[in-house]
Amino acid sequence: MALILCKAEAKTPYYYERLDLHIYSLEELAYALGHYLYLVPEHFVGKELCHWIIDSLGEQTFGEKLLSLIEMGEKEERLLFRLIRESGYYTEKEVDELSMEWRRIHALSEAERREKMGDSLFSLGKYGKALDAYQDALHFEENGRRIRKIGESYIHTKEFQRAAESYRKLYERNHDKMAARRLYFLSKMCFPKDKFKDVFSELDEGVTDSWEKEWEDSLKAARVSSERKEIDGAYREGKEVFLSFARKKIESWKEEIRGRA
Known part of the structure; x- marks a missing residue:
């Protein structure tokens, strides 16, 4: 494992809003950009970031060069990867791979990009922001996978009524057994016993019996937790x-x- 030393630590951090992260060096910034390419906002390398590089990191030459390139209308991709290369965090091969991934991302449809953004936010535990991204994706193009992801996000934000609505929609659309299972446990937690009986009545015999056993086992485990x-x-x-x-x-x-x- 290589040891990477930061060139400079910022006097004041740069707040990367989408990740809810305070950045203290170019290396940290490059790490965040490279690991979460789907979350990089449009026109990320702007004047505010350049002035942070100049004023807080003391990297005047590089910051002013970026400002000059912005004024000349340099392409967003070239600005971003000039910044990543300058950090020295990645090898040239890794930068090339990131550049290829960036192009793949921007070849996706808007719906696909929003969904992938949601996946990245979900992996970070930013379930509310993930939910917004999934709903945007669903607005562009509806499919069962996105409905399921919306339901999962609602579970994590404790919005159980809306989660149930998503799973009900998914079941009615695809007869998705996973959605029925989620509805079963949600009904045990916070809904009247017969609220989704029409869904459960359509399932194969014995399916809800196995879920009931799983529920009882979970209650037993909770009692001794x-x-x-x-x-x-x-x-x-x-x-x-x-x-x-x-x-x-x-x-x-x-x-x-x-x-x-």
Whole structure:
């Protein structure tokens, strides 16, 4: 494994909004760009970034060169890969491979690009932003895969009603067994028992029996989990301790959900 030393650390970080990331060096920036090419916004290499390179990194010659190229109307791809090369983070072969990937990305349809963007955001735990990208993709071109991804995103943002609507739509469209399974467990968690009985009545005999066993096994595991023991311990310490514990736990859950937006 090679050790890469940063040329300079920024006086103030550059905020890469799409990744919700503060960048402190060209190497960090190149890493983020190369690993999440689908998330690079249009015209990313702009005047604001150039002034950060000049003022915060002290890379005046390079920053001014980029500004000059922008003024001359240099193509977006050439600006981006000039920046990536300047970082020294990647080998020339790796840069060439990234350049080829960039061209493949921009040969995709708008719907495909939005979906791939959603996949990248989902992998980062940015479920709210992933959801927006999947919905954009679905607007351009509807298919079952995108409906499923929208449902999965709603599950992660705890919007169970909307998740159920997506899975119901997917089942009605494709008779997707996975969608029926999701509806089954959602109905166990937060819906009336018979809400999706029309869906379940169409399934092969014994399918819901296996799901019911899976549900019961999950409940048994939850009863002996460390989280359950923590709750029980706080409850045994009295009302005030338990209420304080509950407030902190609920706030931590809220923070977790906010972080998924």
